[in-house]
Amino acid sequence: MFQRDEASEDLLHISVLFADVAAPNASNVGGNVQVRLDKLLARTGLATSVTDGLRKVKQNAVKVDGELKTELVVAVRLGTEFTLRAGKKMVRVAISN
Numbered sequence: 001m002f003q004r005d006e007a008s009e010d011l012l013h014i015s016v017l018f019a020d021v022a023a024p025n026a027s028n029v030g031g032n033v034q035v036r037l038d039k040l041l042a043r044t045g046l047a048t049s050v051t052d053g054l055r056k057v058k059q060n061a062v063k064v065d066g067e068l069k070t071e072l073v074v075a076v077r078l079g080t081e082f083t084l085r086a087g088k089k090m091v092r093v094a095i096s097n
Contacts, residue, residue: 013081013092016043021095023073032075035095037062044093046086056086 018026020043023034041053041062054072056062062069063085064076076082081094 011083011090011092013094014044015094015096016040018078018095018097028078031078033078033095034073034075037064037069037072037074040084040093041086044084044091046084046089046091053086061087 018033018035021035021039023036026034037057038047038050038053041047041056042050047053047056057069057072060068060070063083064074065082066085076095078095078097081092084091084093
């Protein structure tokens with residue numbers, strides 16, 4: 001059992017290719033890459049489609065490492081894991097080349 005907003009030890013770990021979730025004109029600055037949250041939510045199964053992912057972002061239902069994300073494009077560190085949450089569902093995600 002875990003407290004609200006804390007990640008469980010047995011979370012599903014998902015690896016996603018950067019090319020599948022890259023933001024238009026995405027840059028790689030110091031290992032940080034820009035990804036589209038709607039595509040990332042759909043790829044990880046936290047949204048049924050990219051459109052559903054966009055709706056969840058607009059409804060302020062998405063958190064990355066516990067931080068509420070209201071922008072569609074976010075910067076994440078390439079190759080490191082982070083917690084992605086949409087509503088009550090949560091997974092650990094790593095973006096790879």
